[in-house]
Amino acid sequence: MTTGYVWHERYAWHDTGTAAGTRPAGGFVQPHHHLESPESKTRMAGLVEVSGLLDHLTRIPARPATEEDVLRVHTPEHVARIREASASGGGDGGDGGTPFGAGSYEIALLAAGGTIAATEAVLAGRCDNAYALVRPPGHHARREMGMGFCLFANIAIAIEWARATHGVRRVAVIDYDVHHGNGTQSIFYDDPDVLAVSLHQDQLFPADSGDLSERGAGAGLGTTINVPLPAGCGNGAYEETIARVAAPAVRAFRPELIMVASGFDASANDPLGRMMVTASGYGRMAGTLVELAEEVCDGRIVFSHEGGYSPVYVPFCGLAVLEALSGVDTGVLDPYAAAWDDKPQHAVTPWQAEVIEAAHELAVRLQLT
């Protein structure tokens, strides 16, 4: 088994600038860095190397997506606006909360292209599966605008690339980032050939999307499945959602490729999410998804990095996922395991089960259509 791995130092050069977390600095708000900083990503790349895991992975070079690749998903106006702002020192992705500096257009192309390169390696059979550790993230970006720290929709761009160049037809997206994958959802909302399953904290971000009632439209009715989990979910609720919602939906849908929006902001140590998934929980979720891919699509599964804002914990969550993909046990221990892995909060509560069962009904209904 070989696992492909994309990381490029240039991803760390995407400059989100000075802020105080997600708020602008100024007045009594002392300048700090923007929450979506390079740190959690560079430290994950660091642990992948220092743990020795890198020696077992197949390094896939990142390359920029072409304008043609990006235009399969985004409007020419959006692409031109990011290009021009980036060339003149920086700007905002579109929602006022997605700052970027000089050169981020090219870095965003490299993030989309890194996800494409990982997908290509898997489709060509050079790797069994792959993880693209890219930045900026992508799952909030809509066709006509960036938002939520995302400039271009990395996974959607890779999907359209696979369909245009490799004759791929059906693709499933599983999004375990703590925020709703609204961009991916909107891009494929009426597309019957892309199944979009998003697990997220209910009404977190964007606050007004990701409800169970959003199920796709037209020919795509039923191929969007949202699981708006209540705050406080741990490993139990997440693993159960993968088993009771993602798995039956994917089995019914029979995709040729699975893409995973891999956000580590559902972790117990994340400043934005109010969930408590641990590294071992992420590892088991990824393991189940790898097995699911083996069952339905020859193991073809590509993870593309999304959120995750704990510089100290994201590396261990990422390592656990990469270990699950590659089957390699580095022996590196999660330093927080003793504090969090045995908490009673990992058990599925009745109010969590209620949401999972409602989404399970949607997944099962997909089987019948």
Ligand code: 3YP
């Ligand atoms: C964007 C503004 C407030 C919440 C933030 C979410 C970014 C993210 O991690 N999305 O997956």
Ligand code: ZN
């Ligand atoms: Zn997120």
